[in-house]
Amino acid sequence: MGYVLAADQYGKAETRLVRIYRDAAAHQIRDLNVSTCLRGEFADAYLHGDQASVLPTDSQKNTAYAFALEHGVTDIETYALALARHFADEVEPVRGARVDVDEYQWERVQVAGKAHPHAFVRAGQEVRTTSVTVEGRASEQRAWVLSGLADLVLLKSTGSEFAGFLHDRYTTLAETHDRVLATSLTARWRYVCTDGDWNARYASIRSVLIEQFAMVHSRALQQSLWEMGRAILAAHEDVAEIRLSAPNKHHYLVDLSPFGLANGGEVFHADDRPYGLIQCAVQRDDAPPAGPSWQAPGSFAG
Numbered sequence: 215m216g217y218v219l220a221a222d223q224y225g226k227a228e229t230r231l232v233r234i235y236r237d238a239a240a241h242q243i244r245d246l247n248v249s250t251c252l253r254g255e256f257a258d259a260y261l262h263g264d265q266a267s268v269l270p271t272d273s274q275k276n277t278a279y280a281f282a283l284e285h286g287v288t289d290i291e292t293y294a295l296a297l298a299r300h301f302a303d304e305v306e307p308v309r310g311a312r313v314d315v316d317e318y319q320w321e322r323v324q325v326a327g328k329a330h331p332h333a334f335v336r337a338g339q340e341v342r343t344t345s346v347t348v349e350g351r352a353s354e355q356r357a358w359v360l361s362g363l364a365d366l367v368l369l370k371s372t373g374s375e376f377a378g379f380l381h382d383r384y385t386t387l388a389e390t391h392d393r394v395l396a397t398s399l400t401a402r403w404r405y406v407c408t409d410g411d412w413n414a415r416y417a418s419i420r421s422v423l424i425e426q427f428a429m430v431h432s433r434a435l436q437q438s439l440w441e442m443g444r445a446i447l448a449a450h451e452d453v454a455e456i457r458l459s460a461p462n463k464h465h466y467l468v469d470l471s472p473f474g475l476a477n478g479g480e481v482f483h484a485d486d487r488p489y490g491l492i493q494c495a496v497q498r499d500d501a502p503p504a505g506p507s508w509q510a511p512g513s514f515a516g
Contacts (some may be wrong), residue, residue, distance in 0.1 A: 219260055223511065225251035225312075226271035226278075233282045240322075240331040244287040247316040248294075250274040251511050252301055254309040267307035274301075290315040291359055291412040294346035302348045302355065310349040310506070316364075317342040339365045342416060343402065347507050358507035361412070362402030363420060369396035369463075372479075374432040394465035394482060395432055399423070403446065403456040404507055415450065422449050435462050435492045443496030455497035455504070462490035 227249045235242035252274070258264035278297060287293045294313040301311035319337040322329040345360040374395035379387075401423060405415075426442040439458045446456050465482040 219257050221514075222256055222260055223251050223253045223514070224256065224268075224271065225249065225511065226274040227511070229275045229278050231278060231282055233287045240329070243320050243334055244282075244290075245318040245320060246282075246287065246290065246293075247318070248278045248297075249314040249511070250278065250297065250301065251312040251314075252305070252308050253311070254305075255307040269301075269305050269308070277301075289412040289416075290317050290342065290344045291346065291361060294344050295348070295357060295359070295408060298346045298348040298357070299355070303351055310347065312345065312347045312506075312509075312511070314345045314510070315343065339367070341365055345402075345507070345510065347505070347509075349506065356505065357408045358505050359405045359408055360402050360507055361405065361416060361419075362400070363416075363423075364400045366399040366401070366420070366423070367396070368399060368424065368427050369394065370428060370432075374435075374438075376434055392479065395435065395438070396463035396465060396484075397435065397460040398463065399427075400459040401442075401456060404454045404501075404504060405452055406454045406502060407452050410452070415452070419446055419450060419453070422446055435460055435490070436494065439492060439494045440496065443494065447496060447498060454501035455495060457493070457495040459491065459493045462492060464489060 229248040231246045233244040259268050285296045294315050298311040298313045301308050320334040321337045323333040341364045343362040347358045349356050374393050375391040377389035422445050423442050426445045430441045432438040443456045464485045468481045470477045
């Protein structure tokens with residue numbers, strides 16, 4: 215019985231990078247968390263400790279900083295594509311590169327009703343994301359772009375129910391036809407293109423997701439996710455598939471009867487755990503192959 219190195223990759227995770235544009239009176243800020251991952255001819259490093267083909271992860275970090283200045287950050291997709299293509303094109307042992315970018319949103323501080331030119335306040339916990347994978351060189355090179363968002367907190371105070379579900383001898387949950395529905399949505403979608411107006415696409419997709427959550431009368435969070443995903447594909451021909459993950463942030467009606475009070479769906483206990491985790495993928499039946507685009511570094515850890 216022998217052993218082989220089945221797969222390997224390495225990179226620099228979570229490089230915090232802030233790009234400030236000072237070329238106008240009103241400054242602009244892009245706040246990023248950048249992770250790089252390289253695949254290629256690195257077996258000797260693992261098998262023999264030979265680092266001759268290894269580009270240090272510190273060099274990858276420095277490249278992320280330099281590209282933010284040299285190429286700018288008009289949007290995270292274009293930035294990630296430039297970075298991934300650089301590693302695949304210009305670093306000889308590299309055969310494939312993945313760049314993951316999270317962007318944290320900031321809003322201008324308002325002073326006396328006017329936007330301050332260089333003071334900002336963090337805009338909630340929502341994060342914009344992208345994952346770009348590039349394989350090969352020059353004319354044979356292929357690229358895949360995933361974009362998305364995380365921690366988009368949504369709530370509707372009615373228009374949701376959960377009834378008619380399977381019961382067994384351990385079931386205690388009461389059926390309801392009127393409940394609070396809340397979640398912290400993570401959504402990621404795969405494009406069929408590698409250029410265009412990424413900011414406009416993101417704004418549109420985000421808007422559709424929110425509108426569908428609000429407008430669909432939900433008989434289950436599962437149904438809400440399906441309708442949200444279907445609406446994205448209907449509105450955007452440039453999206454091949456979308457994956458959605460939604461923890462059900464439960465709100466339980468508080469029993470106030472011991473105090474002689476009738477609680478008509480007005481006071482709730484928000485319980486953060488345990489929670490139902492609802493997930494689905496909605497894909498076009500003629501979607502092109504996803505290639506390695508969904509193979510995140512975390513997959514090595516299970």
